[in-house]
Amino acid sequence: MLWQLTRRLAILVASIVVSTVVVFAFMQVLPGNPARVALGVNASEQAVARMTAQYGLDRPLIVQYLDWLGGMLRLDPGVEYISRAPIGPQIVDGLGVTAWLVAAAMLLAVGVAVPMGAWMAMRHRHVDGVVLSAVSQLGVAVPAFLVGIVGISVFAVRLGWVPSGGWVVPVQDPVGFLQRLLLPAVALALVQGSVLARYVRSAVLDELGQDYLRTARAKGLRPAQAVLRHTLRNAAVPVVTVAGLQLASLLIGAVVIERVFVLPGLGSLLLDSVQARELLTIQSVVMVLVVAVLVINFLVDAVYVVIDPRLRTGADR
Numbered sequence: 001m002l003w004q005l006t007r008r009l010a011i012l013v014a015s016i017v018v019s020t021v022v023v024f025a026f027m028q029v030l031p032g033n034p035a036r037v038a039l040g041v042n043a044s045e046q047a048v049a050r051m052t053a054q055y056g057l058d059r060p061l062i063v064q065y066l067d068w069l070g071g072m073l074r075l076d077p078g079v080e081y082i083s084r085a086p087i088g089p090q091i092v093d094g095l096g097v098t099a100w101l102v103a104a105a106m107l108l109a110v111g112v113a114v115p116m117g118a119w120m121a122m123r124h125r126h127v128d129g130v131v132l133s134a135v136s137q138l139g140v141a142v143p144a145f146l147v148g149i150v151g152i153s154v155f156a157v158r159l160g161w162v163p164s165g166g167w168v169v170p171v172q173d174p175v176g177f178l179q180r181l182l183l184p185a186v187a188l189a190l191v192q193g194s195v196l197a198r199y200v201r202s203a204v205l206d207e208l209g210q211d212y213l214r215t216a217r218a219k220g221l222r223p224a225q226a227v228l229r230h231t232l233r234n235a236a237v238p239v240v241t242v243a244g245l246q247l248a249s250l251l252i253g254a255v256v257i258e259r260v261f262v263l264p265g266l267g268s269l270l271l272d273s274v275q276a277r278e279l280l281t282i283q284s285v286v287m288v289l290v291v292a293v294l295v296i297n298f299l300v301d302a303v304y305v306v307i308d309p310r311l312r313t314g315a316d317r
Contacts, residue, residue, distance in 0.1 A: 005302055012298040019290045020072070024065050027283045033057075037277045038081040055081065068283070077284040080273075087281050090269055091288055097167060097265035101257070102250045104185035109193035110243060116193075117200025124205065133201070139194025144253050148187035148260040155183060165262035184261045188253055192246045199242045244300030248293045 035051040036043065052058050055078075056067065071077040076088040116132060123129030156164035162179045170177040255267030262268075266285055273281040 008298060008301045012294055015294050016291055019294065020069055020287060021065070023283060023287050023290065024068065027279055028061060030279065034081045034277075034279050037279075051081075068280075072284065072287060078280055080276075080278045080281055082276055082278060087284055090281070091266070091284060094264060094266040094269040094285075095288065097263055098251070098254050098258070098267065100170075100181060101184055101188065101254055101263065101265060102247070104181055105188035105192065105250055105254075106243075106247055108185055108189035109196055109246065112189070113193040113196035114200055114239075117197040118204050120197065120201040121204035124201070136194045136197045136201075139190050140198065142191065144187050144191050145256045145260050147190050148184060148257055151183045151187055152260070165260075167263050180261075180263075184257045184263060187260075188250055188257050191253075192250060196239070196242055196246060200239055203239050240300055240303050244296055244303075247296050251289055251292055 033048065033052070035048045035055065035057060039047055039051060056064060059067075068077055071088075074088075075092060076086070077091075079086050116136070120129050120132045120136070124133070152164045155161045162183055163176075166180055168176045168180060254265060255270060257263070258265040258267035259271060266288065270282065270285045270289075272278075273285065
């Protein structure tokens with residue numbers, strides 16, 4: 001098992017290194033001089049040249065890449081070309097907001113999808129199972145931003161139960177933090193939870209006809225007990241795969257949801273930077289998102305080894 005995890009950790013590190021090169025190269029081929037964008041189209045060539053030298057944009061690309069990579073490792077990729085604001089603190093603050101949002105949405109999605117999917121599988125020939133299956137299909141079809149807009153209209157504007165947006169730090173106002181987190185987390189979790197419930201249903205259905213489950217039933221276990229003790233564990237590997245992919249999707253979906261609910265996360269920072277053409281900020285935020293997705297994939301691979309003894313046996317051979 002240790003060798004299996006070490007090999008996958010090496011793949012993770014190599015993937016991150018390759019990703020830094022790809023992201024840096026992609027930003028370099030974009031048209032336009034960042035110094036010219038920062039100073040405006042009416043700036044003189046002398047002013048553009050001075051700013052280009054000031055930010056090191058006239059240095060060889062390999063030097064610029066290594067400088068940016070070192071800054072990313074120190075969480076200090078530099079300052080914005082236009083506003084001159086440090087990028088590192090903005091990324092750290094935005095990452096904290098996005099992490100809370102994604103974690104809450106994932107917990108909601110898994111907490112609802114696993115029992116709902118298992119129930120749909122056990123009751124797939126009954127009316128309640130069919131109804132839940134139809135509801136999950138509807139949840140897959142509804143975009144997260146639409147759920148967010150409807151949630152704001154109903155629960156924030158009409159009923160006044162929760163704020164319509166904004167953000168507060170958890171330690172300063174825990175109640176206000178939870179109130180502002182609830183709607184965007186539910187909006188993100190609805191679609192992903194519906195998708196995950198469909199996969200849980202399919203995985204559990206595949207296991208319901210297995211011999212081990214019939215043996216468990218013959219020993220006196222009720223259907224729900226047999227599913228909880230045996231079926232869910234065996235169905236966990238494909239479900240974990242989908243859950244890992246959905247966690248990565250939540251990071252991308254948070255970009256839109258943060259805009260809808262005016263949350264100062266990485267998504268809002270990225271969109272603001274695109275609008276202002278802050279290329280260095282865009283490059284750094286995209287790299288943080290790429291690393292997050294790669295780390296999530298690594299953790300999913302590690303969970304495989306933990307939940308499936310067959311993978312541990314194969315790794316030790």
